[in-house]
Amino acid sequence: MARDAAGWKRRNRHPAIATPLADKLAFAARTPILAFMSVNLVLVLNGPNLNLLGSREPEIYGHDTLDSIAAALEDQALALGIEIDLRQSNHEGHLVDWLHEAGARRCLAVILNAGAFTHTSVALHDAIKAITVPVIEVHLSNPHAREAFRHHSFISSVARGTICGFGAGSYALALDAAARLRQ
Numbered sequence: 001m002a003r004d005a006a007g008w009k010r011r012n013r014h015p016a017i018a019t020p021l022a023d024k025l026a027f028a029a030r031t032p033i034l035a036f037m038s039v040n041l042v043l044v045l046n047g048p049n050l051n052l053l054g055s056r057e058p059e060i061y062g063h064d065t066l067d068s069i070a071a072a073l074e075d076q077a078l079a080l081g082i083e084i085d086l087r088q089s090n091h092e093g094h095l096v097d098w099l100h101e102a103g104a105r106r107c108l109a110v111i112l113n114a115g116a117f118t119h120t121s122v123a124l125h126d127a128i129k130a131i132t133v134p135v136i137e138v139h140l141s142n143p144h145a146r147e148a149f150r151h152h153s154f155i156s157s158v159a160r161g162t163i164c165g166f167g168a169g170s171y172a173l174a175l176d177a178a179a180r181l182r183q
């Protein structure tokens with residue numbers, strides 16, 4: 001436990017201020033008023049190969065890069081009074097960890113493009129089921145209009161809703177949907 005120069009146990013003096021983030025979250029969850037509050041933060045999670053956006057297959061995924069999508073979402077989020085945090089990983093476990101983080105932080109929503117893990121990942125299905133934060137599934141393309149192996153999603157049945165087929169616009173529509181979740 002952290003102590004200052006005088007040897008005080010800082011956690012006991014200022015439980016919600018002087019402790020690390022995990023302690024603050026645990027404190028908030030134990031505190032009746034704070035336990036029901038959600039933060040105005042939307043995590044925008046992107047799965048494998050989406051870091052390559054804009055470089056290949058523009059006829060399917062469009063010309064936008066993940067950076068240009070992030071910039072447009074930042075502007076939209078500012079106008080909506082929402083904070084966003086866009087992340088990408090090629091590793092399934094990172095996405096699972098970030099979903100858990102969204103749950104612990106009581107985010108407003110998660111916007112999730114799980115890429116090809118959409119069609120394979122029981123782990124992501126279980127992680128979404130394990131959190132109360134609404135997850136909005138997005139896809140740039142319309143997987144239902146593509147190869148048969150893209151027709152099943154392990155995400156859809158546990159997502160609040162799915163938006164697909166509008167290119168970068170799918171993310172913009174998802175952020176609008178997230179904003180409407182605020183009470």
Ligand code: CA2
Pocket residue numbers: 048049050052053054055056057061113114115116117118138139140141142143150
């Ligand atoms: O349409 C989508 O957003 C997808 O989630 C994209 C995934 C695909 O496996 C899903 O079926 C639908 C693939 C992302 C790969 O992105 C690339 C971008 C440029 C070049 C190569 C891959």
